Amino acid sequence: EIEKEEGSISIHTENIFPIIKKWLYSDKDIFLRELVSNAVDAIHKMQNVNLMEGLQIADEYKVDIHLDKEAGTLTVADNGIGMTAEEVRKYINQVAFSSAEDFIEKFKDLEDKNQIIGHFGLGFYSSFMVADHVEIRSLSYQKDAEAVHWQCEGTTTYSLEPTDKKERGTEIVLHLNEDEKEFLDPASVSEILKKFCNFLPVSIHLEGEEINDKNPLWTKSASEVSDEEYKEFYRKLYPMSAEPLFWIHLNIDFPFNLKGIVYFPHLTNEFDVTKSHINLFCNQVFVSDNTPELIPEFLTPLQGCLDAPDLPLNVSRSYLQNDPQVRKIREVISGRVAAKIVDLAKKDREIFEPIWEDIHSFVKYGMMREDKFYEKVKDHVIYRATGDDAYTTLPEYLERAKEKHENKVYYANDEGAQATYLKLFKSQGMEALILDAMIDNHFIQFLESKNTDIKFERVDSDITENLLEADPSQEIVEGADNKTKGQRIEQMFKDSLDIKGLTIRIETLKDDSVPGMILLNEQSRRFKEMTRMM
Numbered sequence: 001e002i003e004k005e006e007g008s009i010s011i012h013t014e015n016i017f018p019i020i021k022k023w024l025y026s027d028k029d030i031f032l033r034e035l036v037s038n039a040v041d042a043i044h045k046m047q048n049v050n051l052m053e054g055l056q057i058a059d060e061y062k063v064d065i066h067l068d069k070e071a072g073t074l075t076v077a078d079n080g081i082g083m084t085a086e087e088v089r090k091y092i093n094q095v096a097f098s099s100a101e102d103f104i105e106k107f108k109d110l111e112d113k114n115q116i117i118g119h120f121g122l123g124f125y126s127s128f129m130v131a132d133h134v135e136i137r138s139l140s141y142q143k144d145a146e147a148v149h150w151q152c153e154g155t156t157t158y159s160l161e162p163t164d165k166k167e168r169g170t171e172i173v174l175h176l177n178e179d180e181k182e183f184l185d186p187a188s189v190s191e192i193l194k195k196f197c198n199f200l201p202v203s204i205h206l207e208g209e210e211i212n213d214k215n216p217l218w219t220k221s222a223s224e225v226s227d228e229e230y231k232e233f234y235r236k237l238y239p240m241s242a243e244p245l246f247w248i249h250l251n252i253d254f255p256f257n258l259k260g261i262v263y264f265p266h267l268t269n270e271f272d273v274t275k276s277h278i279n280l281f282c283n284q285v286f287v288s289d290n291t292p293e294l295i296p297e298f299l300t301p302l303q304g305c306l307d308a309p310d311l312p313l314n315v316s317r318s319y320l321q322n323d324p325q326v327r328k329i330r331e332v333i334s335g336r337v338a339a340k341i342v343d344l345a346k347k348d349r350e351i352f353e354p355i356w357e358d359i360h361s362f363v364k365y366g367m368m369r370e371d372k373f374y375e376k377v378k379d380h381v382i383y384r385a386t387g388d389d390a391y392t393t394l395p396e397y398l399e400r401a402k403e404k405h406e407n408k409v410y411y412a413n414d415e416g417a418q419a420t421y422l423k424l425f426k427s428q429g430m431e432a433l434i435l436d437a438m439i440d441n442h443f444i445q446f447l448e449s450k451n452t453d454i455k456f457e458r459v460d461s462d463i464t465e466n467l468l469e470a471d472p473s474q475e476i477v478e479g480a481d482n483k484t485k486g487q488r489i490e491q492m493f494k495d496s497l498d499i500k501g502l503t504i505r506i507e508t509l510k511d512d513s514v515p516g517m518i519l520l521n522e523q524s525r526r527f528k529e530m531t532r533m534m
């Protein structure tokens, strides 16, 4: 039998409410996530009890959110396990942290205030960010339980009394503050729910309509999901984006829990490759869309959802960066992306080549950053070659070239400026690789350091025997001096340059449509480029 009582909410400092407002104001929307998550938790508890005690409850479990413009209230109702008066005293009145001052001290420098709630079991109290007056009406599932009505008006006092609630479950009623009336607008509330509750595992209704997908694709096993379903899920997440290039479905139970689907997007100029695009969930509750720590840096463009129920989210960002479990998640993702690339490369070059154009810079960067990643994908890196404008791997290229130039890779990094040289190569049946991305200069050096017997030379850095006539032109030029063409050119350069000890070598190109070439030694050019950059 509950008697009407009044008492103090036990916190050791004066009053929690100004603190909640002051420190948690930055993302008020979060109260809705907290209340709905509590409702879902209560339903899960009910489902468990139902199973364990064989209660045979056949209810349709759901959370109902109701907005009452006239009363100025937002209500979150569930048919979960409910609370007895004793439980309200224990779980609501005794706020679950020792000192609000400690709390401020710890977090005064924290930038990302959004994430504080939940870490501290401040969940329910986040409703005081938008409401001064909050009511709980609850009926526990327990036999002969009495319904309770708890109220608090934003001070450290509460009231608890019996009420006549008939249905099992809990109703949280928020009397919204004057300047929080936006939470009475179904469109705004729907948008917030879509963000936080889109994939919750229990039916969430807003004004009677179900708003969520209870079984998001990542909860299924990869073997039962079709390509079309992956694409459809992607379209749901990113309606404005082109089809993703590839995806990986994670379903790991050991040594930690990690589920999710990540997609490599089709990159456009608008796509921001510097910021994180992953949605992090904890048991299908949205947590954050800004956790770059979870993804290896070179895979920052990855989009999609990761559900990591046992991540230590109650710690700061810098801690997360060094957390061993977060590091393992990064390793798993890196490993799975490597495997996917190998898989694609092996399966069908025609599909792989266009994808490669979008991903190669990231792959190359990854190879330079992570040795494990390098080892996995190194044999599948492909290059566009001038031969018949097809793609080739390095071993394939070297194999074809070995008669003419062993262990030497010719490349162009500017097809336009180096067109003449490329034409010359082509006319003599020689191939060069096109390495014209920003990263390629570094990548070439990296490859040379990894494969010390291979040398890269730009097409205009040296001239191979293969491009020359066996015998320099001996053709006598008509005229008074009767010198050969070669001798005349030599004389011309000597006279005009006037450098002592100058050696001039005259060669004749096989392809006589090219009038002449200026060469610059690979190493000197690289040195010059480097000093210029410095």
Ligand code: ADP
Binding pocket: 034, 038, 039, 042, 078, 080, 081, 082, 083, 091, 092, 118, 120, 121, 122, 123, 124, 125, 170
């Ligand atoms: P947390 O969810 O992290 O435990 P909260 O402040 O969100 O912290 O909730 C405190 C406690 O209040 C919960 O653990 C639960 O016991 C109880 N509670 C809150 N909301 C409900 C609800 N809708 N139904 C049943 N119990 C609830």
Ligand code: MG
Binding pocket: 034, 037, 038, 123, 124
């Ligand atoms: Mg909670």
